[in-house]
Amino acid sequence: MHRRSLLAAPLLLLTPRLARAQGATPEIPSAPEARAAPAEALAPILDRAAALEPLRTVLVMKDGRRLIARSYRGASPERPANIKSASKSILAMLAGIAIDRGVLEGTDQKIAPLLEADLPDDPDPRLHAITLGHLLSMQAGLERTSGPHYGAWIASRNWVRAALDRPFVDAPGGQMLYSTGSSHLVSAILTRASGRSTLALARDWLGPIEGFSIASWERDPQGLYFGGNQMAMTPASLLAFAECTRNGGRNRAGRQVIPQEWIAQCWQVRTRSRFTGDGYGYGWFTRDIAGVTTHYGWGYGGQMLYVVPARGMSLVMTSDAGAPAGRTGHRDELHRLAGEIVAALG
Template identity: 35%
Template sequence: MGNMYSLRPTALDELDYRIRQVKIDACLVLRNRRLVYRHYRKPEFEREPHKVNSVTKSVLSLLIGIALKRGELPSLGALLSDFVDGVPPDKRAITLEHLLSMSPGMEWKEAGAWGSLPPPGEHEADWIRFVLDAKMTDPPGKKMIYNSGCSHLLSAVLQKATGMTASAYAGRHLFAPLGIDDWDWPSDRQGISIGGFGLKLRPADLLKIGQLLLAGGCWQGTSSFQGSGSRRPPFPACPPRAGTVCTGIIGGSTPTAPSKRPVRASCSRKASRDNF
């Protein structure tokens, strides 16, 4: 990232103090290709894969980009109904881009809307059908509403297009090139990798994905991921932040703090559910 920004001498000490006030399992900070801070609440957390919750969505969007680059998906304008059976007539205009931008026009409540109770969809035998049965409230593309159901539909699309679950596809085309060899990605009752949450990664491996994104798809001198969505992942649009990018808070949904320092951070904590 270069040396145009300085890091205050006390910055890492302040970070360490704050992290130790809460139950952060692991935190890694990389600056100028050098690991400048490492924290593990317990020694075993360095090797233990942690549930990344909604970072799962980010990984899935990269897989969609890879499938597009490889020609296994035609375009972001492809219709959901081309890959998923039984799409109701009122949802047949929904495209992959609508799902990636979480703007399919469906009525949706995330986990937080149900208090401490599991959202109804988790009790359903067929999660895809549960999502497709949601009421339409807007035309596709009009409004973004955070929706883990969109990600699960994308996982089904990827599986249909490639003949592989998202977990297996990630293992071959994303994790293996990055040297990631230990992960867990559960599936629903139909054998579809859960699109919106559930992926488990080791902290150092989450940092690798952050490095890949910041480098625009380059990894260890190669550009094998360029053009696969890693430079501009089709995530929901958010206001731009300067400098620092945090690759994610494992186990919870925590916004990235604004910063002017080119630091790459990967933090892990046990936290609330973020799913449907």
Template identity: 40%
Template sequence: MSCLSRRHILAGAAAFAAWPARAQPAEWRGVADVAGALDQCHAVMIHQHGAEVFSEAFRGPEIGTPVPIKSVSKTVVAALTGAALDRGEVPTLQTTIGQLAPGLIPANAEPGVSDISVENLVTMQAGLERTSGPNYGEWVSSSNWVANALSRPFETEPGARMLYSTGSFHVLGAILSEITGQSLLQQSRERLGAPLGISIPPWTRDPQGRYLGGNEMSLSLPAMIHFGEMYRRGGMWDGTRVLSEDWVTRSFDPVTRSPWSGLRYGYGWFLGQSDGDDFALARGYGGQVICIVPGLGLTIAITSDSTRPARSVGYFGDLMQLIRGTILPLARGDRT
């Protein structure tokens, strides 16, 4: 499977202001027919080449209201990791927990925990037993979420394969707070919210007061679009560099693969391809989605009922069919 190339990213960054959407806005009403029929889907917003071509709330909160984005939060924390790397606060992605924040490692951690790298965490390849899925409730009921995540047994060597775990991103968020002296909320607002012109409300904190890394953030649909568009434009927004082009490009290089969806995974983004077009996907429980397709100048944001599951063979599969079967053909226009 190919990944999003530097050529695609540069094309998206250079052309967003000049290219018209290939499909006229009226033609995008087909999205409403498909998405509106999905009773779990709340709202969809689509931008192509920098212009809004579709926006509708079918149910749930109004479009401008911040809503839970669930594990799309992981992609936000990945962006903050890139911001710290750009600033030299994280020397390299191979820098380890032991080098950056040894005080976070509990005394009962297995040998080797200190050698887990930033890249292992941001790709969810730490190798430690997962805190997500059936382990999530026990994890968030513990008295110290960072220590609990780091004291789990190794299931595989770090870097060997993806073990989807919110604990990996919570540890990463705690490291970012340690090395910057700022909470994840402060970093999110200053390094992403301010340049993107979006509001980021406070969210869940652990018993030590650290904001949860990788879950429970809230963004409005337009804010999700701004975030996705910034990545599509190679880290730029409204003439301001938010993230380095190098970080954005590297984020879309596949490092591992999801054992459930089969999609590849980079730095906080799931990566796939549909009829020759590469896409990057931020995905959250219940069907919260940011999808960018740089080759088509496309950014999609979807919000859904966050209390209901969205499995790859269920509702998330329906959303992927919406994207692949309805939205992308419209975006291709003269190519279909």
């Protein structure tokens, strides 16, 4: 697609593996205009959520107002946290802005010419069929660099070349193969096409979002910023980003920061996760939460951003980044918590 075409379940608490947390920080009504009634409705839900041992922060906005922020176990909504793969949702928006500004041609643009210097010596011909859209939707067809292959991949001397040198396990455009290697290639493409670092682009292009700031971001051995992982920002900053997408890409002052049509493209289901069955677009998952279509980003350990357009809601949750959230069940507990919040606010 070229530039011109851009257009609950109740929370299950006190399960055997959950321990009651001590000293949860009281909720913070962070905006003077925040309404008392919704905050009061959320308070008992967030009190019970303290039983989720890995949980660190929960922030909720509705209709442009930050209603409540709750911290647990010494965390703070104003202290940077590693948002892990939730940063893929941010990276996807940068790709759309690049298309809108003419830095990239569109989602049908082939990636091989942009990454020619890092192609294998005898490349599989299918590499020339991979498009930017395939990378964003995790449908490149290349063997995943995530999961059991992750350690070896980041131990390599050139992450871009190593990602491109993976064997094909499906044709480009086939099944979803969730791979941080694919999102890192997007970061490399943004840098090669623009002549600027991905961090510089993020600070420039997303900087007009009030409260948005990237505190730190890891780089690969060649100095490219890690596409789709190891990005630190405050939970409040992540909420500001989520709210901008909910508001059609406009900041609080009404300035169009992210093309509205691109947000719709990112939220359009193109494939599905083989692990959860949830839909996936460009850097965002989609599922029903409390009976309402919800778009979300998910990072290792339980770093979550949720956008519920029909309810005018944005939510952020951060968790201990040291343990997986999928196989432990913590991710599902966060989905249930989100469902309780959505249902309570109507």
